[in-house]
Amino acid sequence: MKAFIILFTLVAVLTGCTSPKMASIYQTQGVEIAQNAAGDDILNKYSKTIPIQNPHSSLSLCIAQELNNGPVVLTNESYFGSPWWYSYNIPNQQSITINGGQTIKLVEGNHVVANAVTDYQYNAKYFVSYTLTATRHQNNIDYLFSNIKQAQQYTGSTVNDGFENVKTLQRSHPDLVIDALNKEINKIQTCLLK
Template structure:
């Protein structure tokens, strides 16, 4: 009986950990490539938004709306005493990821910026990226590259920091894309103010 239960648990963990998110392959604007371990990852994400009336400059809105402040990633327990008996587990590891200025380059109608955003899925995740925003007559084209994510708290597991976003369901690439779209929404709202 124990062997049967152990086999069932192993099969469940294996199937959950290795199942690709099929919908991410159908999303418009997503470029998928393989990492050095031959695993599919999000390489780039492109989206465009129509804009006819602009009240603020694109560079001003990117500088104002995007955040590139340092983040702290730890392997401490964050759930609280009702889940774990010991709420005061000492930090096993803490990583501070230093950032810098958001805007890296302004050339013609294009702006390149580095930033970090976040989303929540039982825990807080940070998403770092490079954005290239280009304006033409009626559109702003957004290209996200160098997309990586990191979980803020990993509990007793060592926090490996920022890593490429895998297309596995357990990596929730759909939430990463949703977080990037929210960044675009903030810039677009700023442009209309």
């Protein structure tokens, strides 16, 4: 009986550590799922087409103004707190800086290719890096995000491995990654209409 209780507890703990896939991400329009080398489902690409009439600014100018490809500092400091009470960090020795670079990679005809980083908050801050290919047509703009990766700013006692593919697991927050990418589109669209 004691062995059964230990086995049951072990299975419960291991099962509690797994995270189910987020079913809704497979239904999200414009999301392309692929598999990484380990066989995990990941966000491969995300595309969206937005209608636009008579933009006041150029696409390349708005991408350069609104997107950011600055350096990102990731650490394994411990983060405590929440939006409702005091929070603080406990410094640790390990931190890495992921260098940014030039945002615009290529402008060719109606196509603009850019690298950028954005972020979102879910109990801690997460950074999302991506490559954007934006194509201007007469009445719309196609936005294609590829090379989508994310990293948690603070990882506590765990080593911070930097940017990794976004898995379709609930604990990886693929829905919040898509929301963050949509906010990038909204910034560009707003700029185009100013």
